[in-house]
Amino acid sequence: MVASREWLFKRNCSISPQQLVQVYGLLCAVSLAISVFFIIRGTWIILGFSILEQAAVAYAFIYYARHASDREQLVLHDGFLIVEVVQAEKVRQVRLMRRQMAIRFMVHTRLIGLESAGICVEVGRFLTEKKRRAFMHELRQELRMTSTPGN
Structure with a gap:
């Protein structure tokens, strides 16, 4: 034998998929807060850009998590x-x-x-x-x- x-x-991944979910949640909260600020001022289009941004970041994070x-x-x-x-x-x-x-x-x-x-x-x-x-x-x-x- x-x-x-x-x-x-x-x-060599510096962040775990679970930590990535937490970071994504924080990014979404900040983006939503900024969108609400602009919605209050009458600029609704910012919300659309915010949703588009969150979708793009989600796609990148999902790709990263699948290959982690x-x-x-x-x-x-x-x-x-x-x-x-x-x-x-x-x-x-x-x-x-x-x-x-x-x-x-x-x-x-x-x-x-x-x-x-x-x-x-x-x-x-x-x-x-x-x-x-x-x-x-x-x-x-x-x-x-x-x-x-x-x-």
Whole structure:
């Protein structure tokens, strides 16, 4: 049995979805207060712009919240590299054979391509280019170490 090695790459989110809801509520309250001020002065059109603004911010916040838990998890175990990619709550999991695996830097996407037995998955979305290259080197070393007899 080969020892496991695991990597986890995820977004660096500074605000949780729950905190985002609180911020959105505060923004809506401030915008509504400003709208009421102008409604009292007879300018109703400001309310329309306020609603439009709140809808645009809501769309952006919903997009952010859907992608807040995006991640890539790679586990090297028993001759396989198991790659799980979560994007907008959609999970894709592939199992790549270590001995047949090719690791490439994908020029068109600037991501790391892992390919085995006709299955290709790209990882490294949450890494800088420098860290992607360092990870590629680390993964290649790990694959060489686990492929030597006696390990």
